Amino acid sequence: MPMTLFHKIIQREIPADIVYEDEHLIAFRDIAPQAPVHVLFVPKQDYATLNDVPADAPDVVGRLAAAAARYAKAQGFADDGYRIVMNCNGHGGQTVFQIHLHLLAGAPLGRFGTPQA
Numbered sequence: 726m727p728m729t730l731f732h733k734i735i736q737r738e739i740p741a742d743i744v745y746e747d748e749h750l751i752a753f754r755d756i757a758p759q760a761p762v763h764v765l766f767v768p769k770q771d772y773a774t775l776n777d778v779p780a781d782a783p784d785v786v787g788r789l790a791a792a793a794a795r796y797a798k799a800q801g802f803a804d805d806g807y808r809i810v811m812n813c814n815g816h817g818g819q820t821v822f823q824i825h826l827h828l829l830a831g832a833p834l835g836r837f838g839t840p841q842a
């Protein structure tokens with residue numbers, strides 16, 4: 726799998742505003758936030774898209790969601806609410822091909838899923 730910019734962030738080859746890291750994943754602020762809080766949760770295992778996560782390895786995705794929920798609670802916005810999103814391939818709008826989960830929060834969020842005009 727080719728090295729993506731997220732691999733470079735994990736390896737500290739390019740800077741990022743890292744808010745959490747453990748042996749399984751890293752979380753850092755999105756460079757182009759789509760909400761007042763926009764954090765990306767990225768596993769350290771390499772999978773280009775959600776389609777590439779083996780059926781017997783659901784923990785990879787579960788850990789991202791659990792880490793996002795922990796972060797929301799720790800930051801005090803869990804009760805107000807938030808959204809988690811994983812984009813997959815072209816129609817999903819994926820642009821970086823190392824799987825990642827978006828955490829969006831900090832204000833009421835609009836509806837989503839509308840096809841592009």
Ligand code: 5GP
Nearest residue numbers: 730741753754755756757812818819820821
């Ligand atoms: P995707 O479109 O693949 O679901 O999400 C990729 C996300 O990565 C986008 O929201 C984009 O703003 C973010 N991104 C792209 N380049 C960088 C970067 O160099 N640093 C950070 N922190 N985020 C980035």
